Amino acid sequence: MPGPLNRRQLAGLGAVVVGGWAVGQVLRRTAPIGRDVGPTADLILAGNGSPEDGPADATLRLAVFTDYRCPACRHGFPALEEAVQRDGKVRVIYKDWPIFGPPSERAASVAIACAEQGIYPAVHRALMTDSRTIDDDMLRDVVMRAGGDWLRATTWLVTNADAVAARLRANGQEAYSIGLAGTPGYLAGRMLVMGAIDTADFERLFARARTES
Numbered sequence: 001m002p003g004p005l006n007r008r009q010l011a012g013l014g015a016v017v018v019g020g021w022a023v024g025q026v027l028r029r030t031a032p033i034g035r036d037v038g039p040t041a042d043l044i045l046a047g048n049g050s051p052e053d054g055p056a057d058a059t060l061r062l063a064v065f066t067d068y069r070c071p072a073c074r075h076g077f078p079a080l081e082e083a084v085q086r087d088g089k090v091r092v093i094y095k096d097w098p099i100f101g102p103p104s105e106r107a108a109s110v111a112i113a114c115a116e117q118g119i120y121p122a123v124h125r126a127l128m129t130d131s132r133t134i135d136d137d138m139l140r141d142v143v144m145r146a147g148g149d150w151l152r153a154t155t156w157l158v159t160n161a162d163a164v165a166a167r168l169r170a171n172g173q174e175a176y177s178i179g180l181a182g183t184p185g186y187l188a189g190r191m192l193v194m195g196a197i198d199t200a201d202f203e204r205l206f207a208r209a210r211t212e213s
Contacts, residue, residue, distance in 0.1 A: 033204045034191030036212065037178040041190040044174045047093050049167065051112065051120040054084070054091030060206055060213075063093045065175050065185035068107045068127040068134065069100040073184040076196030077128040080186070083202030090188075090206060094124060095171045097183055103134040109164050110139050113157040114148050122146035189213045 045061040064080070066073040084090045096111060098104035107127055114123045126142045127134075140150045157164060175185060178192055186193045186202070189209030197205070 032208060033197075033201055034188065034193050034208055035179075036190050037187070037192045038190060040177050041187055041192070044095075044178070044187060045093060045189075048170065050171070051094045051115040051124075052091060053094070053121040055089060056091075057089075058091035059089040060087075060188060060209055061091050061093060062206075063095050063174075063187040065095045065097045065171065065180060065183055065187075066128070067096075067098050067100050067104050067183045068111075069098075069104045070183045072196040074128055076184055076198075079197065079199040079202055081125070082199045083206065086199075086203070087206055094120065095174065096168060097171045097175055098168060099172075099183060105168070106136075107134050107139060108168060109157055109161075110143065110153060112164050112167060113153045113160070114143060114146070116156050117148045117152065119143070119146045119148045123148070 044063050062084070084092060096108035098108040111120060111123045111127060114120050123142055123146045126146060130138065130142060132138045143150050143153055178187065180194060184196060186205065188205050189212060191205060191209045191212060193205055
């Protein structure tokens, strides 16, 4: 049975591990990012009534499939915000896809209802960063802090419940049509990335999407 490694062997092993990690990072940064999903992307990026945010003269459209209770969505959100802000020419299309149960569905429905008041982006941002349990008390507070009217939002939601449910189903169908099995998913042009990524990778995604368009 081999004995324990000495200090020199441990140092050598550490160098191999660090070197392997560094090579892996280089390969990840140099490998093409995203998968081309073809013309189906064009239909999704048309918006179809989904909330949008960003400059009207944007040079890139980005569809974001997320759930407010999805840990990976929440983890990747700050990087997305930073990359979009740095770029300045990305228009975000929000595709609420509540796959984490009834609280997610309620949050997504309320957020969509707030689009009528012009505060969807602020509500979306708050729901992605608020660590409280999602219930109506929390949602009411989020809507009011975003400058919205809670009664107006909930009344609109009751009146338009069928349309909102149809919108959420459509978002799910769009996600499946491009091969998404869960959240988050980021569709920039025709290039799709699944899972949370960092700011640098969002920037790589935007660059490739523009090159491939």
